[in-house]
Amino acid sequence: MSNIHASCSTIDKDGWLHTGDIVYFDHQGYLFIVDRLKDVIKYKGFQIAPADLEDVLVSHPDIDDAVVIGRMDEEAGEIPIAFVVKKPKAKISQYDVIDFVAKQVAPYKKVQRVEFINAIPKSAAGKILRRELKCTFSSRL
Structure with a gap:
């Protein structure tokens, strides 16, 4: 895609900038970026x-x-x-985690499965490497 086409698809005819981020404004007008649209789970x-x-x-x-x-x-x-990365000496199970989340979110948002790992893969800048997790664990999921 050329730079001109990329710009056209990023800024629509009404002047809105489409970054692929999920954002919200609070009651004081502050903007919060909370996630990436491409990372959204469609359940x-x-x-x-x-x-x-x-x-x-x-x-x-x-x-x-x-x-x-x-x-x-x-x-x-x-x-x-x-x-999930457990704290040292923590003794929680997959079911404890699923139950904990289920009590705090809407039914459609419930976590369906939990994998315990030693560390979350992150880039040097601290960004979570979701693709790496998907590739590493795809055969087990």
Whole structure:
């Protein structure tokens, strides 16, 4: 795609800039960027922002870090899968994590599966490498 075509698809005819980010404005007018549209999980027609579930997960006292990705599902489209790094000496199970999240989110946002890992893969800039998780664990999911 040439630079001219890329610019045309980024700025629409009404002057709106389409970055691929999911954002919201708070009541004071501040803009918050919360996720990337391409990372959104589409579950049975609902859109789930992984960052929303990640915020819930890391609020658990036994979870050190977490990332959520979508896994293809024939019936639902995609289902949310959580990769969780436990805090040292934590003794939580997949079911504890699923239950913890389910109590705090809408039914369609529930985490369907949990994989415990040692560390979340991140770039040098600290960006979560979701594709790396999908590739590494695709045979197990």
